[in-house]
C-alpha cells in the first residue's frame with residue numbers, strides 16, 4: 001500500500017521537501033500579505049498567484065489532543081493533536097508525548113520525524129524539563 005502523503009500541488013511538494021531539511025514554512029500572498037496554512041498555490045483571500053515562503057512559528061498552543069490506534073503511518077498507539085500557531089491558524093499534527101503529559105493550553109514546540117515509509121513529517125512536543 002502506498003502511504004506517501006497525497007501531494008496535491010507544487011506548494012505541498014515544496015512543504016514536504018522543506019520538512020526534510022527541518023524547515024517549517026508556508027506561503028504568504030505578495031498581493032494582500034495573508035499567510036495561510038497549509039501552503040497554497042493561489043491565495044484564498046484575494047486569488048493572487050504570487051506567493052512567497054515564510055517561516056511558521058516553531059512553537060504553538062495545544063488546543064486538543066487524542067490517542068489513535070491502528071494508524072497507517074505512525075507508531076501505535078499514536079497521539080495526535082491540534083496546535084494553534086499564532087497569526088496563522090491551526091495545524092493537525094502528531095504529538096510526541098504520552099497523553100498523561102499533555103494539557104489543553106500548554107505550549108508545544110515543533111520538530112520533525114521520519115515515518116516508517118521514509119516521509120519527513122512535523123510533530124510537536126511539550127518542552128522537556
Ligand SMILES: [Zn+2]
Nearest residue numbers: 029032043046
Ligand atoms: Zn492574497
